[in-house]
Amino acid sequence: MSQNQKPIITVLTAPDEDAPPGIEAVKARGEVRFAWDEATLREALPGSQVMMVTDFRTEALEAAWPVADKLEWIHATSAGVDALMFPALIDSDVAVTNARGIFxxxxxxxxxxxxxxxxxxxxxxxxxxxxxxxxxxxxxxxxxxxxxxxxxxxxxxxxxxxxxxxxxxxxxxxxxxxxxxxxxxxxxxxxxxxxxxxxxxxxxxxxxxxxxxxxxxxxxxxxxxxxxxxxxxxxxxxxxxxxxxxxxxxxxxxxxxxxxxxxxxxxxxxxxxxxxxxxxxTPHMSGDFIGWRRALTDQFLENFDRWHQGEELFNNVDKKLGYAGS
Known part of the structure; x- marks a missing residue:
């Protein structure tokens, strides 16, 4: 895309979740929209080229998928991406990356x-x-x-x-x-x-x-x-x-x-x-070190800059296998 054109980024969070730390740096790079369920996804996704997913509500994303008319890339802020792997996404050309390496x-x-x-x-x-x-x-x-x-x-x-x-x-x-x-x-x-x-x-x-x-x-x-x-x-x-x-x-x-x-x-x-x-x-916390949320945003930003420059993304997920290569 043209470097003068501001991309649209949809951030999918949980309803009770604060905005990801460091989100101001994302807003400096594009228009950021927030969503937390099917209704808000249907409002946010049209025109969005990028998604940053911090809450894995698969049913909501799958239900809103038909309105994702310009989506090119989804970044999951976790190592596991099983919750995102619904058939329409797997069969699409949309790239998926994960948070491999952070945890x-x-x-x-x-x-x-x-x-x-x-x-x-x-x-x-x-x-x-x-x-x-x-x-x-x-x-x-x-x-x-x-x-x-x-x-x-x-x-x-x-x-x-x-x-x-x-x-x-x-x-x-x-x-x-x-x-x-x-x-x-x-x-x-x-x-x-x-x-x-x-x-x-x-x-x-x-x-x-x-x-x-x-x-x-x-x-x-x-x-x-x-x-x-x-x-x-x-x-x-x-x-x-x-x-x-x-x-x-x-x-x-x-x-x-x-x-x-x-x-x-x-x-x-x-x-x-x-x-x-x-x-x-332990309550699903084995990888959660102090500062991990900001580290996830920083990792997304690094990959976002690569995407914006037309460079190859890192941590690409093989959507049919369900994980990034080792």
């Missing part, structure tokens, strides 16, 4: 923390402290433990890097095997998942939600894991069948789980996971 290190630190918490029995120590109980125990060493990272993309690679840094042995699962990734001991193809589950001490889900990964961790997967293994999910909740996970934990098929994402969010107050002593729960 990678923070999520990796979270995963390392949970593995060490399990190894050093911190959940029990905190319960004992709350009860003013002095109870000495021996704990595990993390060094030498086998870590299987399901999803060997940019987040998985950061997890592997930190795990390897303390002497753990990280293996990855990806669409294709590869032997040239220095962060992993090895990266195995999807077909090798169950073989690798049988030897892993920690299984970390860092995969995107796709039709292939939805419900991947079910009764069969838990039965393949070691009884001493722990599951950590920082990917997407529906990758794990929660009913099967609870059954596996209760039967001792696996030793514990750390969950940051769930099939149903927020997790209901009466959900059985809350009461399980071998489960660590």
């Amino acid at each position: 990678d290190r923070s999520i990796a630190e979270y995963v390392l923390c949970t593995m060490l918490m399990f190894a050093k029995d911190f959940p029990r120590s905190m319960r004992l402290q709350a009860g003013h109980k002095w109870k000495h125990r021996d704990t595990e060493r993390a060094e030498g433990r086998e870590v299987l990272i399901v999803g060997a993309g940019s987040i998985g690679r950061q997890i592997a890097r930190l795990a390897r840094g303390i002497g753990m042995n990280p293996h990855g699962i990806a669409r294709r095997a590869r032997n040239d990734d220095d962060d992993f001991i090895a990266v195995h193809a999807n077909e090798q998942l169950f073989d690798q589950l049988a030897v892993a001490d920690y299984v970390v889900i860092a995969a995107p939600l796709t039709p292939q990964t939805e419900g991947l961790f079910d009764q069969k997967a838990f039965a393949a894991m070691k009884e001493s293994a722990r599951l950590i999910n920082i990917g997407r909740g529906p990758i794990v069948n929660t009913t099967d996970l609870i059954a596996a934990l209760n039967k001792g098929q696996i030793a514990g789980a750390a969950l940051d994402v769930f099939e149903e969010e927020p997790l209901p107050q009466d959900h059985p996971l809350w009461e399980m002593g071998n489960v660590i729960l």
Whole structure:
């Protein structure tokens, strides 16, 4: 487009969400319109060339899609884009980018923390402290433990890097095997998942939600894991069948789980996971470091400048696969 022509940018937010920090810098580059439901999207989208999505209300966007007459690019301010992948968008020429890279290190630190918490029995120590109980125990060493990272993309690679840094042995699962990734001991193809589950001490889900990964961790997967293994999910909740996970934990098929994402969010107050002593729960916050909202806007602006100059965007999502390439 002409550099003298001001582009129109629609920002899709939640109804109760403040404008993204740094939005003034976006307004300096174009006309910014805000939307938060189908009605406001139908008002904002006509003429818009760019969308910045901070709230993933797929039904509203899909319903308003017919009025998106000039849209060229949608940027999702998250690593996962599963909520955006409705058929009309997938089949369109509209480019989709994501926030890959913003949360990678923070999520990796979270995963390392949970593995060490399990190894050093911190959940029990905190319960004992709350009860003013002095109870000495021996704990595990993390060094030498086998870590299987399901999803060997940019987040998985950061997890592997930190795990390897303390002497753990990280293996990855990806669409294709590869032997040239220095962060992993090895990266195995999807077909090798169950073989690798049988030897892993920690299984970390860092995969995107796709039709292939939805419900991947079910009764069969838990039965393949070691009884001493722990599951950590920082990917997407529906990758794990929660009913099967609870059954596996209760039967001792696996030793514990750390969950940051769930099939149903927020997790209901009466959900059985809350009461399980071998489960660590956090409310979908593994990547959210202080200042992350401004970092997302800055990343969008960097890509926006590339788009405005006619340059290639970074973090392009393969819409049919549902994620950006690794």
